[in-house]
Every structure is written in structure tokens, then in C-alpha cells.
Amino acid sequence: MKRLVVLGGGESGVGTALLGKAKGCDVFVSDKGIIKDKYKQVLIHNEIEFEDGVHSEDRILNADIVMKSPGIPNQVDLIQRLIKKGVPVVSEIEFAAKFTNATLVGITGSNGKTTTATLTHHLLKQELNVGLAGNIGDSFAKQILEHDYKNYVLEISSFQLDDIIDFKPHIAVLTNITPDHLDRYEYQFEKYIASKFRIVENQTKEDYFIYDGDDEVILDWLEKHPVQAILLPFSLTKTFGNGAYLDNENIKITIDNNQIIMPTKNLALEGKHNIKNAMAASTVAHLLKIRKQTIRESLENFQGVEHRLENVLKINKVQYINDSKATNVNATYFALETMDAPTVWIVGGVDKGNNYQELFQFVNEKVKAIICLGTDNKKLMDNFGGMVDIIIETEFMSEAVKIAYKVAEAGDSVLLSPACASFDLFENYEDRGRQFKDAVRNL
CATH class of the missing domain: 3.40.1190.10 (Mur-like, catalytic domain)
Structure with a gap:
């Protein structure tokens, strides 16, 4: 019986644990964070051993095979020790x-x-x-x-x-x-x-x-x-x-x-x-x-994907667009490229080493105001401060949308296309997109 250790108790981790158990493995799930309640219930119901808030090394290092969540980098000490021991560390796919x-x-x-x-x-x-x-x-x-x-x-x-x-x-x-x-x-x-x-x-x-x-x-x-x-x-x-x-x-x-x-x-x-x-x-x-x-x-x-250039509502002839899934510069490039109205652009979050240069032409042509939504907006201010008349910082989605509402005029678009990851202020890009849509509906 193979010992399967699953690192990370999210969707891919719990799925792997269920499949592993069905195929006769001895399964143990370990998550350094807290496992969501819905996943805990699945593990308990299927009698799969798990721990959260900690990695018990002795119970992990004796694995025959380890499936790790894609969020865990290979450089982590525990992963390096498994690799040195010759334990295969694989992804869910x-x-x-x-x-x-x-x-x-x-x-x-x-x-x-x-x-x-x-x-x-x-x-x-x-x-x-x-x-x-x-x-x-x-x-x-x-x-x-x-x-x-x-x-x-x-x-x-x-x-x-x-x-x-x-x-x-x-x-x-x-x-x-x-x-x-x-x-x-x-x-x-x-x-x-x-x-x-x-x-x-x-x-x-x-x-x-x-x-x-x-x-x-x-x-x-x-x-x-x-x-x-x-x-x-x-x-x-x-x-x-x-x-x-x-x-x-x-x-x-x-x-x-x-x-x-x-x-x-x-x-x-x-x-x-x-x-x-x-x-x-x-x-x-x-x-x-x-x-x-x-x-x-x-x-x-085909109706498209939620949080990807998703038309939310038109209010006072202003179109609100949710592109929260744009977590890098290139995705935002596509979004700005498709804009054909003057745009109030909501941008920012966790910068993954972004180079904003390729956006300059669109910002100069199409963007009338920028709302920076992040805990650290210095790079955005430095890059775009001189290009638009209005550039404002905030850490709250509801406030960002209210500012956009004030700045936008009939015929404009308000675009949430952050070009950054969401983890500074939100759980994930879906949470960011849903908060945007809720704020727009509450205007």
C-alpha cells in the first residue's frame, strides 16, 4: 500500500486525496494554512487523515509519493528535503x-x-x-x-x-x-x-x-x-x-x-x-x-468567462466592466485594446515584477482617470502619474467604484483590469471581481 501525502487541502488536494484513497493508497493531507470547512467535511466523511495549521515533518517525510498544491514553491525547505530523499513530488495533473x-x-x-x-x-x-x-x-x-x-x-x-x-x-x-x-x-x-x-x-x-x-x-x-x-x-x-x-x-x-x-x-x-x-x-x-x-x-x-471583460451594468450611460482576471500586464493590454470609449481604469494589487511600458500608448489614448487599488501604489503613480489628469489611491473596492462613478461621464467606461495579483486586499481575483460587481450594483 503506497503512502500518499497531499500538501494543501484545497480543491486539487482534496480531489487527489479522494482518488488516492479509492485507488488503495494510505492518504494523509497536510496544510500549513487552515483548510476550508467544506473540504474538512469531505475529508472527515471519507475518513481521510488530515492536519492544518502545521506540517508534521515526520508524517510527511515517510511518503512514497507527494502531491503538492501549485501554490507551494519548490524552493521550500520541506520540498527540498523530500526531493533529496528521492520521494517523487508531483502535481495533481x-x-x-x-x-x-x-x-x-x-x-x-x-x-x-x-x-x-x-x-x-x-x-x-x-x-x-x-x-x-x-x-x-x-x-x-x-x-x-x-x-x-x-x-x-x-x-x-x-x-x-x-x-x-x-x-x-x-x-x-x-x-x-x-x-x-x-x-x-x-x-x-x-x-x-x-x-x-x-x-x-x-x-x-x-x-x-x-x-x-x-x-x-x-x-x-x-x-x-x-x-x-x-x-x-x-x-x-x-x-x-x-x-x-x-x-x-x-x-x-x-x-x-x-x-x-x-x-x-x-x-x-x-x-x-x-x-x-x-x-x-x-x-x-x-x-x-x-x-x-x-x-x-x-x-x-459562447458567453465568455466570469471576471474576464465581463459587462456588469450600464448606469447613467456609463458601462462598468469586470476584468478582475487580468492579473498581469499583458491581460490588461488586451482589455485596454478593446476599449473604444474614454476609460476610467481601476488598477493595482500585488506587482509580480511588472513592466508597464507596453500600456503607455493605450493609457495616453484612452484612459481619462486612474484609480489605484492596492496597498502599495508607488510604481503605478511613478509610471502613470504624468499621463492622466486624475490619479487617485484607495484600499477599498467600494470606494474605488464610488470615485469612478463621480469621475465618469455619459459614454465613458469604467474598467477594473488590475494587471496585478489580488492577495494584498482580496482572497483571490474572483473575490475582487465579485466585490467590484457588488459595489457597482449598490451604486
């Missing part, structure tokens, strides 16, 4: 994938992965038995245990990829790579790029790799590190024999001389980056033999 024969679609990237994963699932579920997991919804491990879908769409972060050994998606998607989470990669962009590319490291020539053919970082890496899989790039400017490209207003996708054409003019999602997300998702659907009529209808009725 690595652990869980061993217990399914399903076709796996793995989606990663600095931005767009949640939208692309959700959209891909939306296209596939019309005709296939398919689960959506990874960084999103119910954990992958729990879904294998409860549903055993024939296919999975997995949204995968670089942190989850850091802890794989054999994990291999049949179809890998890389939406883009821009500097993000550099605080976890010793501020070395190369290390972060390498981490993202682990999604293809176990692929063979029977597998597929779908990626942004306009992304210089990706193209440069592929030149130096050839991959085994069949390459299917997508692009807004180039054309490909195999892959997806834009021809006038149409997306054309070719795989082995089999071409489908999708009009973009009725896409439910707006913005250039969403044409790319649609290309990636449609390429997966085409590979998995979804009918083109189904793909077309699904692209036209």
Missing part, C-alpha cells in the same frame, strides 16, 4: 492522469487559457463526453473518480507543469508567453518559458501542438528546441498549410488537407485576442471531429 485512459487536451499560456479552455469545452461538449478541469472547476482527480469522462480539457498553469514527470496531453495548446509569475522563476524569463513548454516534453509524433504562430517568444523557443508533436500554429497575419489563419473575415483551419471555414463576424467574444482563442479552440474541435456546423453555432453562442 501528473498524479491523476495515471488513472484515466481519456483523451487529454492540455491548455496553457500566460493569458487566454481560461477562456480558451472554457470555449474548447463548450465546442466539444455538444458531441463528446468531456470534462473541464485543471485550474478551473472541480479538480481533475475528483472528476476521474466520479465521472471518468472519455475526454478532458485541462487548463494548466506553469506551476502545475513544473511538477510533472510523465504527463502527456494528446493535444497541447499554448496560447502565448509573456513575462508573468517571474517572482517564482528567480526573475528569469527563460525559466518561465521552459516551464510552459513542459506541456509538450512527453508528446510523440502521434500528438498535436497548437500554438500562437505570431508569438516571437514561442517561435524562438521552437527553433532552438524542436518538438516531436505535429505542429498546428494559428495566426492573424500569416497563412499555413497546416494550422489556422485569418482570411478576410474568416478563420480557415487546415489539418491534413481537410479544411473548415468559420466566419468571425458573429463571434460572441470581442477583440483580436479572442479571434486567436477561437482559432485554438476550433482547431482542437476540428481534430476531434466535431461537425463544423456545431463549431460555428457554439462560437456564436
Whole structure:
């Protein structure tokens, strides 16, 4: 009987514990923080031993295998000691994938992965038995245990990829790579790029790799590190024999001389980056033999993702937009790019080593006022102070929204697109987005 130690009692940890127990492991869950009540109840109900508020080293170091939450960096002393002892330390996707024969679609990237994963699932579920997991919804491990879908769409972060050994998606998607989470990669962009590319490291020539053919970082890496899989790039400017490209207003996708054409003019999602997300998702659907009529209808009725450029309300002819999921500069770049009205921009939070330069053109063109919502706004003030007439600091969402309400005029937009992580003032980006929506509804 294998001893499985799970570090972190959140969604992925509890899912792994349940799957491990069902497969005959001796399971112990340890969380240095406090495990949420709903997860405690699940562990108690399933008679799984756990502790929180502490890591009992003697009960962890005797593991045969350790599954760690993606939030725990590998540099932590306890993890280093496990690695020195030769104990495999893996992520949930690595652990869980061993217990399914399903076709796996793995989606990663600095931005767009949640939208692309959700959209891909939306296209596939019309005709296939398919689960959506990874960084999103119910954990992958729990879904294998409860549903055993024939296919999975997995949204995968670089942190989850850091802890794989054999994990291999049949179809890998890389939406883009821009500097993000550099605080976890010793501020070395190369290390972060390498981490993202682990999604293809176990692929063979029977597998597929779908990626942004306009992304210089990706193209440069592929030149130096050839991959085994069949390459299917997508692009807004180039054309490909195999892959997806834009021809006038149409997306054309070719795989082995089999071409489908999708009009973009009725896409439910707006913005250039969403044409790319649609290309990636449609390429997966085409590979998995979804009918083109189904793909077309699904692209036209897809509602998008909560906290991602989500229209909340229009008040006094001012549109309030929740883009709380924009936790890095590049995501905010896409948001500002799609703004066509004068914008009151709410920004700030935990800076992960951001370089704000690429936003300057949009701020100069479109932003009339900036509201800094963070505990430390100095960098924002230094970067943007000279660009707008109004720049205000606050630490409360309700206050930020009230200020925005005062500053905005008919025809303007108020955009929450923080470009930063949320942990200084909020539990997570969802909490930040919900507080924004509540504050707007209370105006």
C-alpha cells in the first residue's frame, strides 16, 4: 500500500486525496494554512487523515509519493528535503492522469487559457463526453473518480507543469508567453518559458501542438528546441498549410488537407485576442471531429468567462466592466485594446515584477482617470502619474467604484483590469471581481 501525502487541502488536494484513497493508497493531507470547512467535511466523511495549521515533518517525510498544491514553491525547505530523499513530488495533473485512459487536451499560456479552455469545452461538449478541469472547476482527480469522462480539457498553469514527470496531453495548446509569475522563476524569463513548454516534453509524433504562430517568444523557443508533436500554429497575419489563419473575415483551419471555414463576424467574444482563442479552440474541435456546423453555432453562442471583460451594468450611460482576471500586464493590454470609449481604469494589487511600458500608448489614448487599488501604489503613480489628469489611491473596492462613478461621464467606461495579483486586499481575483460587481450594483 503506497503512502500518499497531499500538501494543501484545497480543491486539487482534496480531489487527489479522494482518488488516492479509492485507488488503495494510505492518504494523509497536510496544510500549513487552515483548510476550508467544506473540504474538512469531505475529508472527515471519507475518513481521510488530515492536519492544518502545521506540517508534521515526520508524517510527511515517510511518503512514497507527494502531491503538492501549485501554490507551494519548490524552493521550500520541506520540498527540498523530500526531493533529496528521492520521494517523487508531483502535481495533481501528473498524479491523476495515471488513472484515466481519456483523451487529454492540455491548455496553457500566460493569458487566454481560461477562456480558451472554457470555449474548447463548450465546442466539444455538444458531441463528446468531456470534462473541464485543471485550474478551473472541480479538480481533475475528483472528476476521474466520479465521472471518468472519455475526454478532458485541462487548463494548466506553469506551476502545475513544473511538477510533472510523465504527463502527456494528446493535444497541447499554448496560447502565448509573456513575462508573468517571474517572482517564482528567480526573475528569469527563460525559466518561465521552459516551464510552459513542459506541456509538450512527453508528446510523440502521434500528438498535436497548437500554438500562437505570431508569438516571437514561442517561435524562438521552437527553433532552438524542436518538438516531436505535429505542429498546428494559428495566426492573424500569416497563412499555413497546416494550422489556422485569418482570411478576410474568416478563420480557415487546415489539418491534413481537410479544411473548415468559420466566419468571425458573429463571434460572441470581442477583440483580436479572442479571434486567436477561437482559432485554438476550433482547431482542437476540428481534430476531434466535431461537425463544423456545431463549431460555428457554439462560437456564436459562447458567453465568455466570469471576471474576464465581463459587462456588469450600464448606469447613467456609463458601462462598468469586470476584468478582475487580468492579473498581469499583458491581460490588461488586451482589455485596454478593446476599449473604444474614454476609460476610467481601476488598477493595482500585488506587482509580480511588472513592466508597464507596453500600456503607455493605450493609457495616453484612452484612459481619462486612474484609480489605484492596492496597498502599495508607488510604481503605478511613478509610471502613470504624468499621463492622466486624475490619479487617485484607495484600499477599498467600494470606494474605488464610488470615485469612478463621480469621475465618469455619459459614454465613458469604467474598467477594473488590475494587471496585478489580488492577495494584498482580496482572497483571490474572483473575490475582487465579485466585490467590484457588488459595489457597482449598490451604486
